[in-house]
Every structure is written in C-alpha cells, then in structure tokens.
Amino acid sequence: xxxxxxxxxxxxxxxxxxxxxxxxxxxxxxxxxxxxxxxxxxxxxxxxxxxxxxxxxxxxxxxxxxxxxxxxxxxxxxxxxxxxxxxxxxxxxxxxxxxxxxxxxxx
Numbered sequence: 001x002x003x004x005x006x007x008x009x010x011x012x013x014x015x016x017x018x019x020x021x022x023x024x025x026x027x028x029x030x031x032x033x034x035x036x037x038x039x040x041x042x043x044x045x046x047x048x049x050x051x052x053x054x055x056x057x058x059x060x061x062x063x064x065x066x067x068x069x070x071x072x073x074x075x076x077x078x079x080x081x082x083x084x085x086x087x088x089x090x091x092x093x094x095x096x097x098x099x100x101x102x103x104x105x106x107x
Contacts, residue, residue: 002084004077005061006030019077021088023095028066043071050092052085053078064089 001020007013017030017040026046029039048068053076062085063078079085 003034004030004079004088005063007076007078014078017077019088021091021095023091026095028092043068043075045092045095048096050089050096052089061085064092 001018003016004019005014006017006019007015015032017032018034018036019028019030020039021028026044028043028045030041030043031038032040043066048066048071051065051067053063053065061078061080062082063076064085066075066077077088079088
C-alpha cells in the first residue's frame with residue numbers, strides 16, 4: 001500500500017491516490033486519501049492485464065498500466081522511484097499469477 005500518481009483514460013491529468021493491493025480478495029483499491037473509509041474505485045484483478053510503462057508517463061517516472069474490460073481504456077500508475085515501481089509490479093504479478101494457478105487448478 002502507498003501513494004501513487006494515477007492517470008485514467010485519455011486525459012492528461014494526474015491525481016495522487018492511496019492504493020491498496022488486497023491479495024486475498026484479489027482486488028486493487030484506490031482512495032483519494034489514506035484516511036478515507038470507502039475506496040474511490042476497486043479493480044477486480046481477475047480479468048486485467050498488467051504492462052510496465054516507462055518514458056511515456058508523468059515526468060518520465062516508472063509505472064505500470066492496468067488494462068481491463070471494465071476500466072476506462074487503461075489506468076496508469078506511476079512512482080517517483082523505480083524500486084517502488086518494481087515492488088508494486090512484483091506484488092501485482094504475484095496476485096495475477098495466483099489467480100492463474102487457481103483458475104487452472106479448479107477449472
């Protein structure tokens with residue numbers, strides 16, 4: 001969990017959001033502020049694709065793109081530090097990998 005810059009769709013505006021990865025529930029929540037009780041949005045990770053982005057983002061920060069059927073064309077999250085971005089991508093890939101394993105095992 002932590003603060004990330006978020007860009008949605010084709011808009012060129014960036015917003016600071018508090019983001020929480022719920023591995024157990026396999027969702028990503030983001031809040032306007034850390035103290036908010038209700039997420040601004042919850043993203044179901046079961047049907048999304050994750051891509052690393054670099055150089056095409058705010059101030060050339062490292063980030064990742066989440067693409068899914070129920071999202072605006074895409075969501076981009078960026079961090080000021082590459083290490084922080086790598087940690088987010090690792091955690092998301094682990095969550096997505098766990099979903100693939102569960103799907104394969106049960107279906």
